[in-house]
Structure formats: C-alpha cells, structure tokens
Amino acid sequence: xxxxxxxxxxxxxxxxxxxxxxxxxxxxxxxxxxxxxxxxxxxxxxxxxxxxxxxxxxxxxxxxxxxxxxxxxxxxxxxxxxxxxxxxxxxxxxxxxxxxxxxxxxxxx
Amino acid sequence: xxxxxxxxxxxxxxxxxxxxxxxxxxxxxxxxxxxxxxxxxxxxxxxxxxxxxxxxxxxxxxxxxxxxxxxxxxxxxxxxxxxxxxxxxxxxxxxxxxxxxxxxxxxxxxxxxxx
Numbered sequence: 001x002x003x004x005x006x007x008x009x010x011x012x013x014x015x016x017x018x019x020x021x022x023x024x025x026x027x028x029x030x031x032x033x034x035x036x037x038x039x040x041x042x043x044x045x046x047x048x049x050x051x052x053x054x055x056x057x058x059x060x061x062x063x064x065x066x067x068x069x070x071x072x073x074x075x076x077x078x079x080x081x082x083x084x085x086x087x088x089x090x091x092x093x094x095x096x097x098x099x100x101x102x103x104x105x106x107x108x109x
Numbered sequence: 110x111x112x113x114x115x116x117x118x119x120x121x122x123x124x125x126x127x128x129x130x131x132x133x134x135x136x137x138x139x140x141x142x143x144x145x146x147x148x149x150x151x152x153x154x155x156x157x158x159x160x161x162x163x164x165x166x167x168x169x170x171x172x173x174x175x176x177x178x179x180x181x182x183x184x185x186x187x188x189x190x191x192x193x194x195x196x197x198x199x200x201x202x203x204x205x206x207x208x209x210x211x212x213x214x215x216x217x218x219x220x221x222x223x224x
Contacts, residue, residue, distance in 0.1 A: 004151075041217065042200060042215035042218055044215070045212045089151070094164075094165070095211060096154060096157065096165060097154065099152050101149065102149075102150075
C-alpha cells in the first residue's frame with residue numbers, strides 16, 4: 001500500500017516562492033505526480049517524476065528522491081491564480097494512483 | 110480534444126435513495142477510473158476499467174456501489190442505497206499512453222450530498 005504525507009496548508013505572498021513537500025512509503029514505485037485542484041474543479045496534471053532529480057516547467061518545478069521517498073513541488077513568482085490545492089500522487093507498478101490529502105496554498109496580495 | 114465529461118454536476122438525495130453518475134472519457138482512452146473525494150481529502154480510487162473489463166475494484170463497497178462500462182466507452186457508477194457518508198465528489202478519469210507518462214485526465218466531478 002501507499003502512505004503519502006504532505007502539509008495541510010501553506011500561505012505565501014504574491015511574487016514569492018513556495019515549496020510543498022511530499023513524503024511517501026510505497027510497496028512499488030512507478031512515478032510521482034503533482035496535480036493542481038482549484039476549489040470545486042477537477043485535478044489537473046502539473047508534473048511527473050520517475051527518476052531522481054529536478055523537472056522544471058515554467059514557474060513550476062518538481063523534485064524527486066526515490067531513496068528518501070521524498071518529493072517537492074516548487075512554485076515560483078506566485079500569482080493569485082495559484083491559490084489552490086496541490087495533490088501529491090504516487091503511482092504503483094500496477095499503474096494505480098494513490099493521492100495525498102492535498103496542500104491548500106493561499107496566495108495573498 | 111474534448112475532456113472527460115460527467116453528469117450530473119450536482120445531486121442531492123436522501124439516505125437510502127439510489128443515484129447514478131455517468132462518465133464519458135476522452136476518445137480513445139482505454140482506461141477509466143472512478144474516484145471518491147471526500148471534503149479535505151485526496152481522491153480515493155473506487156474502480157478501474159481497462160476497456161470494458163474491471164482491473165481493480167478492491168476499494169469499491171460492493172454491497173451498495175456498482176459500476177459498469179458497456180462497450181468500453183461510457184461508464185456509470187451507481188449507489189444503492191446511499192448513506193450519509195457517501196457525501197463526496199465522484200471523479201471520473203481516463204488515461205492513455207502519452208510518451209511514458211500515462212497521465213490521468215479528470216472530469217469535473219459530480220458533487221453528491223446525502224441528507
């Protein structure tokens with residue numbers, strides 16, 4: 001099974017940087033995903049890591065350390081529209097996704 | 110391309126009533142998932158289909174929940190009878206191979222309130 005932990009809430013100022021950590025324990029690892037979910041909407045795909053290291057995509061970056069069971073999502077140059085819940089999800093070898101409870105990020109002016 | 114479609118978007122029922130949700134995945138996506146997302150929690154997988162066959166339904170409460178995917182395209186999820194604790198958003202997702210990512214695309218969800 002999977003055990004996925006991430007902080008419940010984070011608050012940051014517009015233009016700042018926020019790092020959302022995710023730790024996991026898994027019985028079979030086949031990739032880690034980050035999804036963004038605005039209130040009342042569906043999760044949308046942000047990033048994917050399967051090898052150790054940093055993946056950068058515009059203002060968003062995601063890092064993975066498989067040996068430590070650790071990932072983070074880095075949001076740079078925060079904008080008001082980045083206020084949302086960020087879900088860490090681990091995929092197992094059978095291609096099933098297990099989600100963390102999500103981190104609610106609030107961006108303040 | 111069109112996204113994953115779900116209906117209805119909202120449903121309010123009384124406990125012990127029945128309800129059904131419908132999902133139309135992205136065209137060509139062979140794999141379809143139903144998730145339950147309770148407020149403040151991440152989505153929890155209920156059932157996974159590959160074409161019209163069930164791959165995993167280990168977390169589906171089979172005494173009250175059922176799902177089918179006829180002809181390997183649309184899917185319905187039914188709850189009969191509903192309980193208060195079934196109040197949640199029911200998300201449908203589909204996936205197909207894209208490079209090596211095999212990401213899931215989610216529909217807008219159906220928000221169910223059981224009173």
